[in-house]
Amino acid sequence: MGNFRFHQYQVVGRALPTPSDEHPKIYRMKLWATNEVRAKSKFWYFLRKLKKVKKSNGQVLAINEIFERKPTKIKNYGIWLRYQSRTGYHNMYKEYRDTTLNGAVEQMYNEMASRHRVRHHCIQIIKTATIPAKLCKRESTKQFHDSKIKFPLVLKKVRPPTRKLKTTYKASRPNLFM
Amino acid sequence: MPFKRYVEIGRVALVNYGKDYGRLVVIVDVIDQNRALVDAPDMVRGQMNFKRLSLTDIKIDIPRLPKKKSLIAAMEATDVKNKWENSSWGRKLIVQKRRASLNDFDRFKVMLARIKRGGAIQQELAKLKKQNAS
Numbered sequence: 001m002g003n004f005r006f007h008q009y010q011v012v013g014r015a016l017p018t019p020s021d022e023h024p025k026i027y028r029m030k031l032w033a034t035n036e037v038r039a040k041s042k043f044w045y046f047l048r049k050l051k052k053v054k055k056s057n058g059q060v061l062a063i064n065e066i067f068e069r070k071p072t073k074i075k076n077y078g079i080w081l082r083y084q085s086r087t088g089y090h091n092m093y094k095e096y097r098d099t100t101l102n103g104a105v106e107q108m109y110n111e112m113a114s115r116h117r118v119r120h121h122c123i124q125i126i127k128t129a130t131i132p133a134k135l136c137k138r139e140s141t142k143q144f145h146d147s148k149i150k151f152p153l154v155l156k157k158v159r160p161p162t163r164k165l166k167t168t169y170k171a172s173r174p175n176l177f178m
Numbered sequence: 179m180p181f182k183r184y185v186e187i188g189r190v191a192l193v194n195y196g197k198d199y200g201r202l203v204v205i206v207d208v209i210d211q212n213r214a215l216v217d218a219p220d221m222v223r224g225q226m227n228f229k230r231l232s233l234t235d236i237k238i239d240i241p242r243l244p245k246k247k248s249l250i251a252a253m254e255a256t257d258v259k260n261k262w263e264n265s266s267w268g269r270k271l272i273v274q275k276r277r278a279s280l281n282d283f284d285r286f287k288v289m290l291a292r293i294k295r296g297g298a299i300q301q302e303l304a305k306l307k308k309q310n311a312s
Binding site: 072073074097098099140141144147148149150151152153154156157159161162 | 187199228
């Protein structure tokens with residue numbers, strides 16, 4: 001399971017009650033952030049864009065971290081995102097195969113950074129969903145939908161089992177054949 | 179030269195890096211190009227990078243994502259533990275572990291045993307030399 005850089009939080013908040021509006025509507029958002037403080041800040045950022053409420057005249061009612069329900073089950077995740085490139089904003093749909101949603105989101109952030117040079121603060125996750133195998137669109141995820149999957153590992157990279165045993169020079173060249 | 183050991187469901191692999199170093203695990207499913215879902219009778223099913231796995235010759239017959247009970251039953255049926263301990267790779271690891279756990283007295287005993295063995299070999303060699311010379 002491991003520690004993820006991005007955690008999923010559920011933030012619930014509303015505007016502060018005023019004499020004219022005793023029971024303001026309560027809004028709930030699920031978002032990804034590295035910690036709770038950032039999650040609350042993100043919540044207000046998005047809510048400001050959707051409703052006429054700010055952190056100064058609102059309150060966060062609850063913030064909970066959402067954990068993966070079945071981390072031993074492999075799922076195909078589809079992530080819809082909006083990102084800012086050097087020339088403008090674009091939407092994207094990406095698919096990942098992973099055991100947890102946090103893992104898939106972390107894969108997405110890493111892939112966007114490497115493939116498109118988009119830093120994480122320029123990415124907004126619109127929607128995530130687990131996709132059943134029939135509805136996957138990308139060949140790179142569909143190629144693993146094989147119940148009799150079989151492939152060889154081509155290169156046998158010999159690694160010292162701990163970093164302590166690492167040496168700069170070796171007496172002989174390693175044999176990479178499996 | 180074709181490949182002989184494939185990553186497939188039921189392949190037994192040895193973990194060669196990390197926290198679970200030295201453990202025998204079974205590949206239960208493939209997540210993507212670099213990772214597999216692995217399982218062993220005494221651990222929670224988890225993902226592992228192929229770089230941390232060394233594939234062995236042993237393969238057990240399981241469907242994709244078996245329940246823990248059927249995994250243990252299949253491992254008993256193909257007798258993974260005995261096959262591993264009788265294979266040359268498995269035996270080497272057992273010997274390495276034994277040698278690493280020797281204390282000073284054990285190492286002294288090993289030294290005496292080696293001298294004795296060397297003496298016996300030299301005697302036989304001397305006999306054969308004498309036979310050859312005559």
